[in-house]
Amino acid sequence: MSDDKKKLELLEQIMAIDFMVVDLNLYLNTHPMDKDALAKYNSFAMQSKMLRESYERLYGPISQGSTSSYPWQWIKEPWPWEYEANPTLSREVK
Amino acid sequence: MADNVKHNVSYHMGNCIPQETTIKDVRLARAYVPFQKMCSIFSPIEALKRGTIFPELYSPYESKEKKYKSPDKNR
Numbered sequence: 001m002s003d004d005k006k007k008l009e010l011l012e013q014i015m016a017i018d019f020m021v022v023d024l025n026l027y028l029n030t031h032p033m034d035k036d037a038l039a040k041y042n043s044f045a046m047q048s049k050m051l052r053e054s055y056e057r058l059y060g061p062i063s064q065g066s067t068s069s070y071p072w073q074w075i076k077e078p079w080p081w082e083y084e085a086n087p088t089l090s091r092e093v094k
Numbered sequence: 095m096a097d098n099v100k101h102n103v104s105y106h107m108g109n110c111i112p113q114e115t116t117i118k119d120v121r122l123a124r125a126y127v128p129f130q131k132m133c134s135i136f137s138p139i140e141a142l143k144r145g146t147i148f149p150e151l152y153s154p155y156e157s158k159e160k161k162y163k164s165p166d167k168n169r
Contacts, residue, residue, distance in 0.1 A: 016138035023147040027132060037132050044138075089143050 004084075007059055012087035014051045014062070020044040110134070112150040 024041040031037060056066050060073025068074060078085040110133035120126050134149060141147040144154075 013138070016142040019142045020135075020138050020147055023141065027130070027148075031130075031132070034132060040135070089139070 007055075008087045010051065010055050010058075012089070014048065014055060015087070017044055017048045017051060021048055108133075112148070 021041065021044050024037055024044065027037055028034065028041055052062055052066075056062055060066075060076060061068050080086075111131070112133045113128045113130055117126060117128065130148070130150070132148070135141065135147045136144060136149060136152075144152050146152050
């Protein structure tokens, strides 16, 4: 598998896990006593942290405040809004 | 549509109903939103595609475009 493809796959995983974190966070705001939801939230939050760490180790900072290897990796192309920087989720939800 | 049916089956499994089933002390002529109760959730990739982690909240807009298109073409 090419490095670019691996990078995109890891990014897609991070996006998906982070979405779980966001939606469980919203649910917990109105259901603070739901232990099952809290356990799931904590598990996904941990997974997100680990995935981000492994992504950043390989490809540089994903958000401001993370460390970078030499040379400064933040300005590496493609930029986040460019097509090549984004995974294409297959849309066959039906 | 077949998909929603499938999900209904999956999230009623184990007798888990994803919302309150009785509501008390509600006034007449007032709107009320039933309280949600988490049962099952989508896998991360499925959730990201659908825009929700909750099968019971997944309700995509079904376009009726085809119905409106045919009179347009006749104009």
